[in-house]
């Protein structure tokens with residue numbers, strides 16, 4: 280294969296890892312990466328060819344902020360592989376929604392997969408899918424890449440079937456809240472502001488967060504080298520407890536071919 284395009288949104292890095300692992304196993308001469316995690320991306324060289332789109336699952340759906348970013352990419356019947364990475368609860372309607380979006384953009388979905396990534400709300404004392412994707416997941420990524428290559432050769436043109444429902448799941452309204460900074464630990468290094476995918480963190484004499492626009496992704500929490508950024512509101516603690524108690528049993532990647 281000449282080239283493969285990897286498009287991904289990945290605030291805490293697990294979707295990126297999965298998409299790259301699949302992409303690297305396709306034996307393409309060139310891998311073109313289109314990271315749409317930050318707002319300031321500007322890609323002029325998106326060409327046709329096999330594309331992999333990877334997103335994390337948020338509330339059983341494609342994260343809302345990803346949709347306008349994906350609309351930046353237009354295709355003329357190029358094959359696409361869809362990847363949803365979820366935190367060991369469920370991917371619900373996210374892959375189906377991603378498939379529908381990709382068709383709107385002019386792609387032809389040929390394969391899809393749901394992989395598992397460490398949950399954004401996993402903490403040391405309540406680990407949820409900690410350190411995933413792991414070695415076993417990377418083996419699955421390799422196996423999936425093999426299936427993609429087979430599918431490209433034998434593509435029968437039959438519409439790809441993916442689990443999920445339409446109308447898609449609707450999440451209840453979310454309260455306004457965001458991670459906070461523990462001032463005593465913070466060195467004002469600015470990494471939290473740099474990694475925020477929706478630019479809601481500003482550095483002044485302290486770290487200022489516009490909670491209204493925060494998407495709760497925890498990129499700032501996971502990236503803080505001083506562990507000064509925490510998301511420990513009662514609601515998030517309750518969600519973490521629930522996930523820890525009910526979603527600790529290991530789930531495995533699923534393929535749709």
Ligand SMILES: Cc1cc2nc3c(=O)[nH]c(=O)nc-3n(C[C@H](O)[C@H](O)[C@H](O)COP(=O)(O)O)c2cc1C
Pocket residue numbers: 288289290291292293294295334335336337338339340364365366367368369370395396397398399400494495496497
């Ligand atoms: C706002 C929000 C909603 C989430 N909803 C779900 C969900 O519905 N099901 C699930 O299993 N994981 C859910 N997760 C966990 C993420 O899908 C998971 O941690 C994923 O690996 C994050 O991807 P990233 O590392 O590429 O950012 C959610 C995470 C966040 C921040």
